Amino acid sequence: MPRAWIAPSSAGGDGTLNAAAFGVIEAGLPLGILPLGTANDLARTLHIPFDLDGAAQVIADGHTRRIDLGIVNGEPFFNVASLGLSAELAQKLTRDIKRRWGRLGYALVALKVLAQARPFRATITSETESVRVRTLQIAVGNGRFYGGGNAVEKDAAIDDQHLDLYSLELERAWKLALMARSFRYGQHGAWEEVRAVRAKEFDIRTRRPRPINADGEIVTQTPAHFSIRPAAVTVFAPK
Structure with a gap:
């Protein structure tokens, strides 16, 4: 056989x-x-x-x-693990919505999440720095794509032995519409409101525990340690 x-x-x-x-x-x-x-x-x-x-x-x-395989608090992820907008989206995007609307369901629920979005404070620590941010979302990518074809970072690869983090430090979620093309091709790091960092490990802390979405499922919460298992x-x- x-x-x-x-x-x-x-x-x-x-x-x-x-x-x-x-x-x-x-x-x-x-x-x-x-x-x-x-x-x-x-x-x-x-x-x-x-x-x-x-x-x-x-x-x-x-x-x-x-x-490579990403790990957050002991839980695996292939694509992206995140908190903020995408975690709220994962909580609201039920199996019934996915079954009934398919990819259109993502857009419908995303519009509702964006309308209610408010920034939160977090501390991001990597091997080289520790920063306090006011952000709408923090995402840590292992693979290249997430969210139905958006690129984590234009040069990201699933075997590059690094994690790619971005933080959306916007006051208003509506500006994401202007950034849509940049997110599609992983060029969002060029916007001054988007913090982009590449590292092998990250620690993220928030004032209160926040759920973390890993590849579309809520698996843990902050404080969170992100690491990578190469190959x-x-x-x-x-x-």
Whole structure:
């Protein structure tokens, strides 16, 4: 039997893959990805086709790639872990909304979250500095894409052995509309209201505990320690 067919495979979205991460590491086998979720950002990062026949062919071809895994308070994430706007979005984006509206559901709920958004204070500590910020969102990226195709940072890669953090230090959420193109291509660090930092570890503290969204699921809360496990997971990926 070909090796590709005895390896573990995950059919679902980014949250499903997130839940399988530690099991795959323990099994010591490559992970096959069948993207059946709403955003499928890990598949997008790895250039895995969204159609099932194409994704299955990637597994059958047997080419593998080792990728990094982000960790926040002991919980894994492939794409992004964040607090603020995206965590509020994850809390309000129910399975029923995803099932009924698909990707349009993200936009509908996001508009509601943005209308109610207010900045919060946080302390961000990396290997080189510690800063206090007033922000709408802090996101820490391991992979390249999140939120259905936005780039974490224009040069980010899921095997670069670094985390990419950005902090949205805006007073009004409406200005995000002006930044939409920059976020799509990972160029938001060029805006003076966006703090961008690359490091291997981050600590984030807030005045009161705030939920943290990891790949679309609320998994922990602040205070939070973010780190990276280089080349922790082997996946089937196109050449």
